[in-house]
Amino acid sequence: MDHPEIREDEKSIWEKPGTIRAIWLVLIIGCVLFAGAGFLLAAQGQLVYKPHFEDKTGIAAFFGDMADYFPAFYALVGFVSFSFIVLVGQHLRKILMRPEDYYDPRETEGDDKEIEA
């Protein structure tokens, strides 16, 4: 879908390239900081106050150990899960997507409600 360009004076501070660069910077610093904090806490033995998944065997033991001992485990889970959801999830459209009035042409009738100024 094409989006018409808006005038420069209609842009808010959140749409200025400078702000977007700043957001990137804060995000990356935050990531580094908390990943680092994970390693720091792990070095002090505070990240996991006791291992929870030591009874597992086989492949489960591998993942259990990751959860118990890998200091950036949650960073990894966050990144991988999110990417998986978006990259794989969007292909569901191929199976599930239908026109808006699929069930009933009148189904979309009340969708656009009256606007109150």
Place this chain on the structure above:
Amino acid sequence: MISAFLSPDISPALITIIAGIAIAFLPQLFRNVIGLGAVILGLLHLFSYQVPAVGEGTLFATSTFMSMDMVGVRIDKLSFIFAVIFHIAALINVIYGWQHATRLESSMGLIYAGAAIGGALAGDLLTLFVYWELAALSSVFIVWAGGGHAAFKAGMRYLVIQVLSGLFLLAGIVLHLGQGNDLAFNAFTWRFEDGALNPVAILVLISFGIKAAFPIMHTWLQDSYPKASAVGAVMLSAFTTKLAVYTLARGFAGVDILIWIGATMTAFPVFFALIENDLRKVLAYSLNNQVGFMVCAIGIGTPLALNGAAAHAFVHILYKALLFMSMGAVLVRVGTTKATELGGLHKSMPWTTIFCIIGAMSISAFPLFSGFVAKSMITLAASEAHLLVAYFVLLFASAGVLEHSGIKIPYFAFFAHDQFAPSVTGKERPKDAPAPMMIAMAIAAFLCVFIGIQPQYLFALLPFEAKYTAYTAAHVVTQMQLLLFAILAFALLVKYRLYPAEIRSWNLDVDWFWRVPGRKLLMWGVGVTASIWHAFWDFIVSVTQAIVRGMYATHGPEGALARSWPVGFMALFTAIVLAVMLIVTFLTT
């Protein structure tokens, strides 16, 4: 002080329900003031009870019905916390709808809230059943109040499914009594001593599961909530599923199967929410996912997990209402909540944007927001129970929550592509939310932050004794890692144009099975039944016609027996009189 003039035998639920019925006949200002007063009175009344531990509940409003003991009000720590949050939700609803709720919505909204409160306080199964059905019957009007053909049909589907849940409950109750049990609503026996499953437990679990929107039974939620009005959707989001969470916690704590049902519930809506265009429907899927966390916690069943379920229900009602309210404000001002039609609203709706982001950060469980203190209880309980798979699914779902509720909702509604620039539309930008909506959002947002910063007040309400500290260095660091790296993934996906664009569309869900093939099957069944009936009826008609024709031939005006009609008639009449005389004489002697 309240107890001086309100007997503890008067259920707080009745106050709200009676107010809801009364205000149906009053003008708007009276509706609002009385509604507000009733909910506050109910809340004060609730707080006048002593709250004992779970299992030692004090019983009020007891009566006997057909030699069964009924308990209108059971107060213990589990019923109490749910009754409290239902009151708070009702309060927010009244304020949010101050200007926009229709007569039907304000009346039914209170009755619906009262039904949820009554259900949470019900001490026996029959009382629960009554409130269970009342919640269904009152809430369907809120769906219908959305207006239009689509809301009407969705309301009908909603009603059928909700009433079906009640029928399962009733069947369970009858069987339960048949097993020689009393009516008291406590934990159900899941398995008998010989290992066989208890059919009562299965029936009741199906009933509760329908209302909690278990996977496959979930579609009524996504079908109906987005079709309600701006105000109605907020009302609907609070009660039905959380009443079901309460009843599950009461009846099925520690039942293993709930762990897997709950884990499934957290995971699958994540994908549907991703591709859904209507942001209120995204919130409906998100509701599903959140209730999944609670159901999973109930399945784990340790004191910490059950506290987590209760705490999560409490905070969830607040931030989910807040998110629905912000989308309601958008609906009122823009006329739609479809992502394809939205964007850039932060420029003219800054307060709504801020409130929405507070709701989004709460649901994503950022530290210092309410979701964090509750959800980490559940994930901790899963890891302490050594449930590796469930733990991973919950973490995965946490990233999913961030995707659809934390980022998608505020991003597409208030940022993304500016759709309302005057140079493009030629119109003024939409205004920010009306004042009453703003106040209601502010209250919910305040509570989200307050609980996040001062969780001890929420923890004091929790039903069980369990050691738990929300703010440990490890909790904060691990959660921040998960969230920030997920946001990093989002930023990269958007930058490299891998994030899917929104598309005006309808995405199928399992309700396709009964809305397309199921409907065809039903129609075929109706057709077959009708044609069998017609054939049968034609047969009866033709036989009758043949008999009548035969009689006509002999008794008709041209018939052989009609020639002596007057004589024949007199003879027949005399015979009838004689027969009547005979019968009367026989009966009198």
